[in-house]
Amino acid sequence: MRRRYFIILIIILLLGITYLTSFFIKKERFFDENLRLKQENENLRAQIQKLQLPITNYQLSNNYLTAKVFSTYPFNIKNQVTINIGEKQGVKKMMTVTVGDNLLLGQVTEVFENYSVIQTIFDPNWQLSVRIGKEEINGLFQGGNEQKVVLIEKEKAIQISDIVYSASQEFPYGLKIGEISEIKETIAGVFKEAVLKIPFNINELREVNVITK
Amino acid sequence: MRLLSLVLLICLLSFIQSLGFSIFGVKLNLALAAVIAASFFVANLWEGLLLVVLAALILKFAPGFESEILIFSLIGAGAILIKKYLPWHYFFSNLILIILGTFIFYLFLAANLILTTIFLKELVLNLIAGTLIFALLNFLWQNKIA
Numbered sequence: 449m450r451r452r453y454f455i456i457l458i459i460i461l462l463l464g465i466t467y468l469t470s471f472f473i474k475k476e477r478f479f480d481e482n483l484r485l486k487q488e489n490e491n492l493r494a495q496i497q498k499l500q501l502p503i504t505n506y507q508l509s510n511n512y513l514t515a516k517v518f519s520t521y522p523f524n525i526k527n528q529v530t531i532n533i534g535e536k537q538g539v540k541k542m543m544t545v546t547v548g549d550n551l552l553l554g555q556v557t558e559v560f561e562n563y564s565v566i567q568t569i570f571d572p573n574w575q576l577s578v579r580i581g582k583e584e585i586n587g588l589f590q591g592g593n594e595q596k597v598v599l600i601e602k603e604k605a606i607q608i609s610d611i612v613y614s615a616s617q618e619f620p621y622g623l624k625i626g627e628i629s630e631i632k633e634t635i636a637g638v639f640k641e642a643v644l645k646i647p648f649n650i651n652e653l654r655e656v657n658v659i660t661k
Numbered sequence: 662m663r664l665l666s667l668v669l670l671i672c673l674l675s676f677i678q679s680l681g682f683s684i685f686g687v688k689l690n691l692a693l694a695a696v697i698a699a700s701f702f703v704a705n706l707w708e709g710l711l712l713v714v715l716a717a718l719i720l721k722f723a724p725g726f727e728s729e730i731l732i733f734s735l736i737g738a739g740a741i742l743i744k745k746y747l748p749w750h751y752f753f754s755n756l757i758l759i760i761l762g763t764f765i766f767y768l769f770l771a772a773n774l775i776l777t778t779i780f781l782k783e784l785v786l787n788l789i790a791g792t793l794i795f796a797l798l799n800f801l802w803q804n805k806i807a
Contacts, residue, residue, distance in 0.1 A: 455707045462714040466730065472721040473679075523729060523770070524688050524783050530722060572773050593777050651683060 470560070487654070490647040491548025494624040497611050498550060500582070511661035512546075513537055515564075517653045526650045527571035527591070529554075533658065534562045544619050544659045547648050552614055552623040553656055564658075569595065569625065570650060576618075578625060580642070581610035587642070589625055595644045602633060602640050612644055620659060663802060664708055667699045670794075671712045675719035687782040690763065692716040694791035696737040697758045700744055701751045702798045709741035732769050736762045752795065759791040760784065 465471050515531035533539050543556040545566050554568035567574065574591030585604045587597035589612065597612055606628060614623040626644035633640035675692040682688065696709075696716055703709040717734045721727065740758045747754040763784050767775050774780050 452705070452707055455711055459707065459710050459714050462711075462718055466714060466718045466721055466734075467726060473719060523690060523766075524774075524779050527771075593774055593779065649686070651681065651686065651688070 487547060487648060487652070491550055494548070494550035494647065497624065498613070498622055512657040512659045513539065515539075515656055515658055517656060527568055527574075528557075529566050529568060529650065529653065529656075531564050531566060531656060531658070532562070534560045534564045536561050538660055539564045539658055542618070544623070546623060546657045546659065547653065549657065550624050551648060552619065552625050553650075553653075555618075556658065566656075568650060569646070576614060576625075577616040578612050579615040580606050580612050580628070584615075586615070587612070589644075595626065595646055597628075597642045597644060598639065600640050600642060602638060606631060606640075606642060610642075612642070663702065664704070664711075666801070667702060667708075667712060667798075668715060670798075671695050671699060671716050672719060674794075675716040679720050679722065684786055685782070687779065687786060689783055689786035689790055690766065691790055692720055693733060693736065693762050693766065694759055694787045695794050697740045697762055698755055698791050698794040698798060700737075700741045700758075701755060701795065702802055703741070706741060710738060713737035713741070729770055732766055736765055752792075752799075755791055755795045756788060759787050763787050 513533055515533040517529050517531055531545075539556055539559050541556055541559055545553045545556060547553050552569060554566045554571070554574070556564050557567045558565040569576070569589070569591045570593075572590075572592035574589075576589040578587050578589045578597055579585060580587055580597065580600070583604070583606075585600060585606060587600045589595070589597050600606060608628055608631065610628045612625045612628065613621075614625060615621060624647070626646045628642040629645040630643040631640060632643065671692070674695040678688070678691040682691065696712055699712055700709050703712065713734055716737065717730050720733065721730050740762060744751075744754055744758065747757065749757070763780075764775070767780055
């Protein structure tokens, strides 16, 4: 009987800690040199591609904070990540978050004292005005399980491997989102769609940049 | 001794999951599979709930309230409550509960992913993990299923 009461007490205590306090066990994944280099490579590639596009007078501001991706949600849902900087370090809601200097990851949606939550481009609710390639063709990027650009005018010529970059006023202009991997169009439709290949794996992220200005 | 072993097992698997353990890029829900399998070896409801809240605390990844952790806790508690009402052999009940648990988890948190390969892959991996854990516990405590 005493044992049962003891267990019940521990359950109540643990429930209180889990749901009523901000305590949690900090976990960081182990450093992986290969993944870091791969990410750096994609970032440099994006920088080179940006220089080839007609994006004039754009330079990423030096005002950004580097954060560790503290933990992704330990499940297969990729729409949010947590980073290890928050209000104390100067993070505010709606700030843009990038992988390296040139790859768009998402936007800050919740800020705590020392941690922040990012809504990523993999969120099914994510939508963003984008442009495609050197011709600066307009489109609408949609997040989710399959990331794609929709509402592309049918007569506009797009190709596999064309770069898709941000063109919405909420984000710095010209941040790379991905490259076209597949083009879908129907005979009857007015628009066509492009499926994107995102140049990073969210499960492999270690560090991100939060643009402060 | 049995409870302590189960506590250590749940803590270990939850911790492994929270570190981002994945197979072929898919993160299996080790903690859920372990809690459901372990529910057949606990002496009473309270021991089962203890395992659930321990796993929830270890999985918690950010300050404040997370709906994922609440859903996980409710599914784990639900499995413990209904397992004795299932008419099948415990081995099959374990599989059914893992399928239901994974489905309900996605239903509440990412329903749009249910018809994708991500859900299927995680489901298969959860079933494999749950089966192995159940088999291990059954081997350790043969004929002592609660």
